[in-house]
Amino acid sequence: MNEEVVEVDLVAQFQLLPPLFKVLENVKSGTTESVAKSFQEMNQKIEDCLQLLNVLEGLELTNEQQNKIIDLIERKNAQKDEIIQTTLRSMASVLPSLPVQQPSENGSHL
Numbered sequence: 001m002n003e004e005v006v007e008v009d010l011v012a013q014f015q016l017l018p019p020l021f022k023v024l025e026n027v028k029s030g031t032t033e034s035v036a037k038s039f040q041e042m043n044q045k046i047e048d049c050l051q052l053l054n055v056l057e058g059l060e061l062t063n064e065q066q067n068k069i070i071d072l073i074e075r076k077n078a079q080k081d082e083i084i085q086t087t088l089r090s091m092a093s094v095l096p097s098l099p100v101q102q103p104s105e106n107g108s109h110l
Contacts, residue, residue, distance in 0.1 A: 013052055072102045 019042040026034040053059065058066060 008052065010052075016042075016045060016049070022085055 015086070019038070023038045023042050026038045030038070061069070
């Protein structure tokens, strides 16, 4: 599966007030063309936001469901870390030159 991962600044992408203010300014003191152009820009911004919402994963899950998934992944990661450390400790008794790292406070061995 070849999915391209692109980082997007979500806060910047969903800033809808600046385009709205531009529309309001043009309605108040602009030409018909500038009003039409600012409406087109606002509509494009909204369309871009909708497209972005369609590709974001996890939006169909509640916060509780997302937190359960995160907890499960963290537990599995901790189990894998423990297996790795146990294996390294057992190998260190056979090969004394292997380093055995102590886990940090967050459970990471890096």
